[in-house]
Amino acid sequence: MTNLCYPSHKPLLSAEQALERIASAIIPLSETETVALSDALGRVIAKSPQAPQDIPPQANAAMDGYGLNSAQILPSQTFRLRVVGTAWAGQPFVGELTDGECVRIFTGAVVPDGVDSVVQQEQVDRDGEFALFGADCPAGRNVRAIGSDVHRGDTLISAPKKLTASDLALLAGAGIADIRARRRLNIGFFSTGDELTPLGEPLGHGKIYDSNRYLLSGLLADANHRVVDLGIVRDDPALLEQTLLDAADRFDVVLSTGGASVGDADYVQETLAKCGQVEFWKLAIKPGKPLAFGKIGASWFFGLPGNPAAVLVTFRKFVAPALRQLAGEPAAGPLQLLARCDSRLKKSAGRQEYQRGIVSQIAPGQYAVKLAGGQESHQLTVASHANCFIVLDADCAGVKPGESVIVEPFSTNLPPL
Ligand SMILES: Nc1nc2c(c(=O)[nH]1)N[C@H]1C(S)=C(S)[C@@H](COP(=O)(O)OP(=O)(O)OC[C@H]3O[C@@H](n4cnc5c(N)ncnc54)[C@H](O)[C@@H]3O)O[C@H]1N2
Numbered sequence: 001m002t003n004l005c006y007p008s009h010k011p012l013l014s015a016e017q018a019l020e021r022i023a024s025a026i027i028p029l030s031e032t033e034t035v036a037l038s039d040a041l042g043r044v045i046a047k048s049p050q051a052p053q054d055i056p057p058q059a060n061a062a063m064d065g066y067g068l069n070s071a072q073i074l075p076s077q078t079f080r081l082r083v084v085g086t087a088w089a090g091q092p093f094v095g096e097l098t099d100g101e102c103v104r105i106f107t108g109a110v111v112p113d114g115v116d117s118v119v120q121q122e123q124v125d126r127d128g129e130f131a132l133f134g135a136d137c138p139a140g141r142n143v144r145a146i147g148s149d150v151h152r153g154d155t156l157i158s159a160p161k162k163l164t165a166s167d168l169a170l171l172a173g174a175g176i177a178d179i180r181a182r183r184r185l186n187i188g189f190f191s192t193g194d195e196l197t198p199l200g201e202p203l204g205h206g207k208i209y210d211s212n213r214y215l216l217s218g219l220l221a222d223a224n225h226r227v228v229d230l231g232i233v234r235d236d237p238a239l240l241e242q243t244l245l246d247a248a249d250r251f252d253v254v255l256s257t258g259g260a261s262v263g264d265a266d267y268v269q270e271t272l273a274k275c276g277q278v279e280f281w282k283l284a285i286k287p288g289k290p291l292a293f294g295k296i297g298a299s300w301f302f303g304l305p306g307n308p309a310a311v312l313v314t315f316r317k318f319v320a321p322a323l324r325q326l327a328g329e330p331a332a333g334p335l336q337l338l339a340r341c342d343s344r345l346k347k348s349a350g351r352q353e354y355q356r357g358i359v360s361q362i363a364p365g366q367y368a369v370k371l372a373g374g375q376e377s378h379q380l381t382v383a384s385h386a387n388c389f390i391v392l393d394a395d396c397a398g399v400k401p402g403e404s405v406i407v408e409p410f411s412t413n414l415p416p417l
């Protein structure tokens with residue numbers, strides 16, 4: 001079958017052009033839902049919550065020690081005060097201090113009326129009911145002022161934001177038990193190919209196990225995604241069409257792998273054109289050239305190439321930003337580091353390449369990268385060893401050892417050299 005919809009003479013889009021097309025096509029989902037704070041990690045907060053009270057709600061001690069009134073103390077003199085009670089965290093001292101008195105106090109305890117300074121206990125000697133102090137106990141020392149973290153009415157978190165563990169702690173600290181979040185994206189994905197065998201079945205001649213669905217399900221793991229694995233679809237255009245139409249009815253986003261290229265059993269792009277609209281097909285990148293992107297009804301569709309390295313690259317570089325945009329996350333680009341390249345990189349000019357590498361930190365702020373292995377796009381081992389992409393511009397014609405390259409780490413934790 002010929003690919004009627006996207007003529008082969010059409011120039012390939014650059015990665016930047018493809019990202020621009022995706023960014024201008026996708027409108028974030030506007031629906032929101034209430035989510036318990038215990039389920040809110042990684043969700044996109046949709047409404048900025050305001051602090052219902054000050055944090056801390058009362059002044060409290062920052063150290064275990066003794067609370068006193070600094071006005072009683074003469075500078076540069078030692079002094080003794082009678083210890084008249086104890087202020088515990090959660091059990092405030094009730095009573096008032098008079099001249100010559102202090103209170104035993106522990107970290108987090110409310111600072112009693114009349115106390116404006118806490119001296120840590122390592123700097124105090126005890127003599128029965130008296131505490132003996134050295135000089136210098138200025139007002140405010142070791143006292144956490146009321147509202148010193150948050151003032152009542154402050155905006156705690158500016159929406160939209162993908163909530164971190166520290167955000168949850170801030171909201172919990174303000175007594176907020178649930179938030180409004182953007183609703184989760186419904187995502188369906190499947191593999192195409194007559195050669196694919198699901199795990200658990202014996203491998204027939206000419207067959208391979210379907211690894212892409214495991215790759216995709218890992219890449220899709222995110223609090224904002226509700227993901228359904230739709231299995232393997234055979235190389236049959238009618239079956240593919242039915243699968244795409246059904247999936248487009250059920251999901252905000254549909255992903256497939258395989259069948260995206262120009263072979264006689266590659267039906268993805270023309271089926272997309274038949275069922276919906278092709279926004280683009282084929283990019284000047286390697287791996288991942290035959291990536292197809294478009295729309296079927298209200299659903300976004302990405303037809304990823306079948307080679308596992310192409311799935312990794314096209315997902316991270318194009319699908320992931322699209323999903324973030326649809327989920328309403330603020331725009332963010334990948335972390336890029338400049339690294340000394342310790343391998344010789346082969347490349348022909350023409351396509352932007354994302355070679356799979358291993359980056360390490362050789363000194364604070366200094367990085368070195370080497371190839372994770374061969375760069376053929378069927379190689380599962382190499383992608384498994386890699387912790388970064390080495391990003392080579394379209395016009396780069398190779399890199400010699402010692403030259404600098406841009407790398408995009410998959411995580412911010414890097415191994416030492
Ligand atoms: N004449 C041309 N041939 C090819 C071109 C081209 O431009 N002209 N592009 C090559 C590139 S680049 C890629 S990438 C592949 C992509 O092809 P498809 O998206 O059509 O994928 P398939 O042909 O179905 O599969 C490619 C490769 O990947 C294996 N595969 C597929 N699905 C899975 C899976 N779920 N798990 C593991 N491996 C999978 C499949 O067996 C093939 O080996 O096309 C080139 N050809």
Ligand code: MOO
Binds near residue numbers: 285
């Ligand atoms: O995308 Mo393909 O994997 O360049 O071979």
